[in-house]
Amino acid sequence: MNTPEKDVILIVDDSPNNLGVLYDTLHHGGFEIAVAMDGLTAIEQIEYEPPALILLDIKMPGIDGFETCRRLKENPATRDIPVIFMTALADTVDKVKGLNLGAVDYIIKPFQQEEVLARVRVHLKLRTLTKALEEQNGRLLQEIEQRTAAEAALQKLTQELEQQVEERTAKLAEALNNWQKAQATLVQSEKMSSLGQMIAGVAHEINNPVGFIVGNIALARQYFHDLLNLIALYQQTYPTPTPTIQQLRAEIDLEFLAKDWQKLINSIQVGAERIQQIVGSLRNFSRLDESELKPVDIHEGIDSTLFLLQHRLRAIGDRPEIEVIKNYAQLPKITCYASQLNQVFMHLLNNAIDAVENQPIPRVINICTTVETGEWRGKEELPQFSIPQFALVRIGDNGQGISEEVRSQIFDPFFTTKPVGSGMGLGLSLSYQIVVEKHGGELQCISALGKGTEFVIKLPLIPGQML
Ligand SMILES: Nc1ncnc2c1ncn2[C@@H]1O[C@H](COP(=O)(O)OP(=O)(O)OP(=O)(O)O)[C@@H](O)[C@H]1O
Ligand SMILES: [Mg+2]
Incomplete structure (x- = not known):
């Protein structure tokens, strides 16, 4: 089984004395330690091998602790490493400035061994917890993103499905409508053709009797003409008819009757011929x-x-x-x-x-x-x-x-x-x-x-x- 790697703590201080004290303290506390004696070396070292925590002295040759801290906080790769400043007891200004620059804490010189260890432990613990929290946050964010994406996909799918249903329903309604129309058209054209058949049938039935009428009109004219001739002949042969005959002749007004009969038969002929024409047209129209x-x-x-x-x-x-x-x-x-x-x-x-x-x-x-x-x-x-x-x-x-x-x-x-x-x-x-x-x-x-x-x-x- 792999033993978990120990946390490395970097001490940055130009005083060998301080370095010694801190080294001993932390070593006893069970930590692995790295050291640097000025700001620039520290920054290089940190980038190369990031420690779990930095103990940073303020007054150093070259760039001081504040500038070192500022640069570390500027770099995203080193920004999250907790920095604890080391400051003299009376230096309140330094403390505030350090905290403002992003340091998590400070320890006071001369060092109290127990305090140094306690503070280092607290901040390491804090850092571990923060890291765990960040990881968890990351996972949660990822999960939320996945869920949001899944929800969006589901919503899109639902929308597509709804659209498909709508389209199909519209198509079905249209098909039904077309079918109904086709059906009605069929019924109507059937009706027309049976109407045509009926017209043709009726026309045919009327045609025969009208044919009799038209055909017999000429005969009726002829017969009437013959009868009138006969009456005239009687008149010539018997110029003095009996009183009964004379009375009937006056009653029926023979002259008027003879004239009116012509008109009557003419109108019967016109009427009958018109019926014949209509019937002819009906038959022609329906052409059964x-x-x-x-x-x-x-x-x-x-x-x-x-x-x-x-x-x-x-x-x-x-x-x-x-x-x-x-x-x-x-x-x-x-x-x-x-x-x-x-x-x-x-x-x-x-x-x-x-x-x-x-x-x-x-x-x-x-x-x-x-x-x-x-x-x-x-x-x-x-x-x-x-x-x-x-x-x-x-x-x-x-x-x-x-x-x-x-x-x-x-x-x-x-x-x-x-x-x-x-x-x-x-x-x-x-x-x-x-x-x-x-x-x-x-x-x-x-x-x-x-x-x-x-x-x-x-x-x-x-x-x-x-x-
Ligand atoms: N000669 C025309 N002048 C003006 N509009 C016309 C003419 N012929 C057809 N239309 C138009 O076309 C429509 C459809 O004609 P269609 O003959 O199919 O039906 P309709 O005459 O309305 O009813 P139906 O013929 O079944 O009695 C008419 O309603 C009318 O608006
Ligand atoms: Mg019409």
Whole structure:
């Protein structure tokens, strides 16, 4: 086992006599001793081998004890070594000055052996305790630092975790919202298609009886004409009818009846033909028989949609009619889902009517179709030299227009600026689905506030060319 090293005590004194006395005293006290006879030597020695305690004489040649002490206290390596001054009994000034310079104590010459030993022991003990305390303090500080760091790390981790939870929750909420929207859109488009089927069914049912009426009107006209001829012939053959016949003829006012009958049958014919037109438009609009991709004349679709919207376009009360200007190009038949495209025309025209309805006159809706050749953006290889062609349908209105902020949201399901109950906000999102997803086309909105609005439907003449 290693015996602990003894504490070394450095005595600094220029008087060999004093050195001798102190050496003996401390040696007897069991201490290891080093000596120096002037300040500078002492400082060098201390730096080289730091003692546990310094007994320092004040009056010495070269630098005195005070200066030696000052220099030692200035140096961080030696600052903590306790210094005990040795001073003459009467020198109070020296004592105070020494203590002010950082000495821990003083001993008085001539030396009292027991006192010297006692003081040295006390200060060594104090130094050991101080050192232990400092070490402990250091450890505590280190521990506090570690804990603070751990706490900070924990806090950071908690924050990150909270942020992650927040982000995930937001993502989940968004996904749920999107799902709900998609679900609602699906329901709405299902509703539309079953509504279309119902319309087609009803139109079909009405079509037959109306057909009888229209078909029989000509016959009814003919029969009535024949009957009138017969009455006239009777009149010629029997110029003097019986009084009963004369009375009946006066009662029914035969001349008036004959004239009125013409008007009556004419109005029945106009009414029946109108029903036929409506039914035709309804059937054309819903085109149940064309739920597959088929080449159709889309102008027919636009016209039947317009026909079904007559009630919104014509003048009502003080409100003058909404003018519809059509500019149709020579369009080839377009292969498409006709009934779905008609839904798109219906949504866009309804929106255009909504936009101009409360505007001052002139209130105009422009419908224009063109054929364009354009860039090929498709995935499939095109046959050599063939240039893709598109049909463009532009539906414009001179309504209030759409601000940039609103325009960025119009295709979102459920986005509406219309009063509660009057708009679901689904028209454009459904139209977008039909044009873009079902037909591989494009649906574009060109608008600015106060400048009116134009929707452009771009459809490939050969389906699949644009996707
Ligand atoms: N021609 C237009 N002029 C001005 N704003 C328009 C026009 N077309 C669409 N908008 C704007 O786009 C919004 C969304 O249109 P969308 O057709 O999707 O829904 P909606 O017309 O509000 O309701 P819904 O069509 O379901 O009855 C409208 O509320 C309106 O603000
Ligand atoms: Mg709409």
